[in-house]
Amino acid sequence: MGYLLKRAGQGAIVLWAAFTVAFILLQALPGDAIMNRFLNPDLGLTSEQISQLRQSYGVGAPLWQQYFHSAWAFLTGDLGNSLEDGTPVRLLIEGALPSTAVLAAFGLLFAILLALAVAFLSALAPFAWLRNLLQSLPSLFIAVPVFWLGIMLIQILSFKLRLVSIINPGPVEGLVLPVATLAIPLSAPLAQVLVRSIDETLLSPFITVAAAKGASRVRLLVHEVARNAVLPAVTVAGLLFGELIGSAIVTETVYGRVGLGRITEAAVKAQDAPVVEAVVLISAIVFVVVNLIVDLLYPLLDARLRTRAAAI
Amino acid sequence: MTGKTRSPVLQVKGLSVSYLRDHEATQAVDDISFSIDQGQLLALVGESGSGKTTVAQSVIGLLPGNGRIDSGEILLNGVDISRWNWRRLQTVRGRRIGLVPQDPAASLNPVRTIGANLGEVLRIHTRVRGSELRRQVVELLARVGIDDPERRARQYPHELSGGMRQRVLIASAIALRPDLIIADEPTSALDVTVQKVILDLLDDLRREYGTAILFVTHDLAIAAERSTEVVVLRDGRVQEHASTAEVLSNPRTEYARTLLRDAPALAGRAAPLPPAADLAAIALRADSLVQTFALGRKRDEFRAVDDVSFAVPAGTTHALVGESGSGKTTSARIVVGFRRPTSGRVEIDGIDLASLRGEALRQARRTVQLVYQNPYGSLDPRRSVEEIVTEPLRNFGLGDRRSRLAKAGDLIERVALPASVLGRRPHELSGGQRQRVAIARALVLEPRVVVFDEAVSALDVTVQAQVLRLLEDLQRDLGLTYLFVSHDLSVVRHIAHTVSVMRRGRVVEEGPTESVFGTPVHEYTRTLIDAIPRPSERVS
Incomplete structure (x- = not known):
């Protein structure tokens, strides 16, 4: 407590x-x-x-x-009025927040899933070349600029293959490309941390002991490695949430989505101080809450931190 | 036992293993053969780099990624498993072969409960689940002598002591009554009294279930006490392979003779005699040392060192012996001046270190130096040996470059290293050479007192014996006074003139080494001495 x-x-x-x-x-x-x-x-x-x-x-x-x-x-919850047109900042934010929250949440979720897939598949890869290929993906992901990736995804998936429409898309369809654009670069540092911590955990003596009990390779990863290896990645995920807001601004601009990103962009251009300040504060609140959740997750994942947490 | 001839549980025939390093294969194990019958314990003895662990890893198919079996067979109950892949080996691992690992502290999954760790082997090989699984887990924990097994099963590894963790690992290895148990240095991380209990437990299980045990150890004394057959390895080759009694009484190779001579518990050397009390002045005196630590947020305190006193005459060696948690290392740190005691005083040549402050304390530190346990961690890997040895001189601004270099050369010669090591870095040296460098560094300031904190514990026995001889020579030549901190009673018996036996922060017995070891008065001292492996009292 x-x-x-x-x-x-x-x-x-x-x-x-x-x-x-x-x-x-x-x-x-x-x-x-x-x-x-x-x-x-x-x-x-x-x-x-x-x-x-x-x-x-x-x-x-x-x-x-x-x-x-x-x-x-x-x-007291009064965010003031926009200097631009006098609308209450509260209304502006309330209008934009849900769309950005959905985008950010799905972005983070898919980034985590993508990172887990890359890391665990590369740990299981039966051939060295496949493992190297999978492990080089994160560097590729991180090297790609968000705006370029977004344009490429639109070009290929939407215009060439006509898989998803970006003109008047449905609520789900409209999320596919922005979420992908957001999740791919975000997954890179996560995947890199996971790959490293899986490699390190695999060298622990308790893994040898578990293997000597007759565990299969998959079982080793799922039962013995996963919970240990995921700890550092959880920290990184919490920190990445800060980056998420920044990426969301670019993503929303590229896809023409309404959201916090758009509001921020407009407010910065117009030097609309109350709006900018409110956005900064809301981002900070989300960041703090997410990292608070991360801190509370540790003791659940690792019993050794429970006694230490109680002692603090 | 039926009358028909039974095949050995494990047969290793002509096994050769190599490691691939930088595209170059290095032979680690070269044409090794042995076999173990049901209920037998075969000891695989060797020093670091001998290939003993590689053999054990090959048997259970868990060589590191760059290791490869080049030739030979590994027959488990007559079936060659040496070429089996992971999937096929899954059927024998845990079920037919159990593993008891070296380091109980790191060998249990820290994020899972004891029950989950132990139940894993049952979940892998059987259909037992739920309450029946829990019942079997508790039964296994009780079988290996763990108190309150229901509660322990719900606890996490970090809540158990090293000895208890090793019991859990043994329970996991015997859960499915395998034909063979591989025990890889199962007690080298444990206190002697705990070691004895664990070895007794393995003996019981061997007799009760008729399990064959492949026992990997660096300690010839343990091998001698517990095994029926010994294989001595060196540089990947078999040096000696015979019944234990024969190896002990009639070793055929020079190397086996060296091992026997150097193993402290086996060599029949008497303890050095204490000096006549009136001869020497007291060089080091500890007077009623007390060190307390606050516990949590309550006002509880833990007395790590509780009223410890001793006096060491100049030119002699005093030993602090005890198991983990006895307060011996904390006492040593107080003597070196790393830690101010809660109360009590340390005098070196009559000067009270605790009364000094600032520059006077710094200068006084020159008179007492420390040699630390781990020769790998205590030398800066980025500096050359010359820089390491001359650093204390530079810290105290003593001499010029040339005289410092000359001094380093002198000392390197004194610790019996070739002058060429001066230009090398620590990673180019062996463990024994590094510890000699650490000793040279401690001596460069010409201290009165040198404190050795488990300084030979990490070394192979033959190297250990060489370093101990060096310490004796240096003491005689330079008139040094030693404080020797160790958990190893056999080593202490060889080097120390006087000894204090510590337990839970207190000195339970003290006196000249010969009388403490010969006629121990305190119950705990007797327990400690009884726990030293003794080949003459073979249990087989």
């Missing part, structure tokens, strides 16, 4: 740091969204009117006031 509280406390610190850094970075950018919008000479606003407008948005106040004001607003 103390372990859980400690981890949650660390998560809260990470969130606070993410919020602060985002706040400072956005303030450091030259100009702001209001300037961009109202400084346009066609609107014919006087400088007094502009400063009044700025006042009403709360941008004129000293930085520390703004900081505490928006920190308090976030704590």
Whole structure:
């Protein structure tokens, strides 16, 4: 229980740091969204009117006031309004989040499945050349840029083979290509970590003992190796979730999907600070929660960590 | 037993094995033959690199990936299994051949319970499942002498001691009553008293089930005590192959004679005599050392060292002996100054180390040096031997480059290494050579006291004997005082003038080595001494 509280406390610190850094970075950018919008000479606003407008948005106040004001607003769940068109950020996020969440969740899921398949098949491969081929896949996956992969997948699967439509696709059909685009590069580091930890685990004396009991090769991998080898990969999976958000932005742009990625892209272009800050914070929350889950998974997977966790 | 002639359980005929390294085959085992009958224990004895483990791995078909059987046959109950693939071997592994491995700490799957680890062999070969499986697992645990087997089955490997883990592994090896058990150094990672219990257990099982045992060991004393037949290997070849009694009484080869002479438990050398008490000044004195560690978040404390005192006259050797957890290593670390005791004091030539701070403490450290157990881990792999040996001089800013080099050359000669090793790196040296380098490094500051923490435990017996002789020569020539920490009573008996027997942080018995070993007073000392393998009291 103390372990859980400690981890949650660390998560809260990470969130606070993410919020602060985002706040400072956005303030450091030259100009702001209001300037961009109202400084346009066609609107014919006087400088007094502009400063009044700025006042009403709360941008004129000293930085520390703004900081505490928006920190308090976030704590109470008020994400503020978009500077661009005044819609509540909350509404924007609520509209985009489900689509991105589905994309990210399936992306991670398929990345894990792909990594497991590559790692375990290469461990079972009966020929050296097949093992080498499978183990070289991750380097290939990681070398491919997301945007290029997306375009290639569209070209081949959609236009040439006409397997999936990208124009007005159904909800499931529409997910296939973006998920593949997201999952393939993400699976590479996972697969590499898995391949290594499987190799290391296979050298452990307890594997020899299990083999001496008459276990088949498949049984060795499934019963003895898997749970030991998966531990480091779980850590990496948690860390990769951070990258997932970044990849999602590119993927959503390539496939023209509505989602957090699109909103972020637009908000950054327009220097729409409240939206950017909300997205940063939401990404940080997801990241912290996912890694909290990872921390809680360890003791379940490895009994040795149970006593240690209790002692902390 | 029926009257008809039975074929041996295991016959190895003309076995040759090689390893492929960098596209080059190295012969590891060369034309080895032996056989084991039902209920017999054959000991395969040899030092590191002799090929003994390779033979054991070949029998059960678990050679490393680059190993290959070049020729020969391995007959299990008359059937050659040497060319069988993994799938066919699955039918004999665990069912007909059981394996008891070397290192019980790493040989159980850490993420599965004891019950799951042990039940695996039943799940692989039988249809027993559920409550019946649990019942058999508990029965097996009880058979190998594990207390409270129901609870143990639910625990994880890290919650059991080394001896208990080895019992679990033995239980797993005997679960299906195999014809043959391969025991690969099954006790080399265990304390002597635990070793005795495990060896007794294997003997019981052999007699009860008539299992044949292939016993792989580096320890001729264990082989002599437990086996009916001995095969001595060296560099992959059979040196000697005869009944145990014959090898002991009438060894035919020079190598077997060397092994017999160097095995500390077998050699009949008397302990060195303690010096006359009034002759020498006390070089090292430990006075009521106490070391406590906090336990968890409660205010409980663990007394790792509990009121330990000893005094070592200059030019003599004092030994701290005990099993794991006895506090001997913690005491040694306090003496070297790595750890400030909770209370008590250490005096070297009358100077209390604990009273010193800063630069004075640093200078005082020169007077006491440490030689550590593992000659592989204690030398920086990226430095040459010369750099390693001269480093303490550089740390203390002593001498110039030339005088330091001359000193290193001197010491390398003293520890009987050729001058050419100065330019080499540790990985180019053998274990014994590395330990000599570590000794040279300890001596370069001309210390008064040298602490040896299990310094010869990792070495082969013949190398061990050479290093022990070197230590005696150095002590005589340089007037050094030794504190010798070891779990190995036979080695201690050879080198130490006086001894403290430790158990659970306390000294239970102390005195001149000869009287402690000859007429032990404390119950625990007697148990320890009884646990030393003795070929004269053969159990067969």
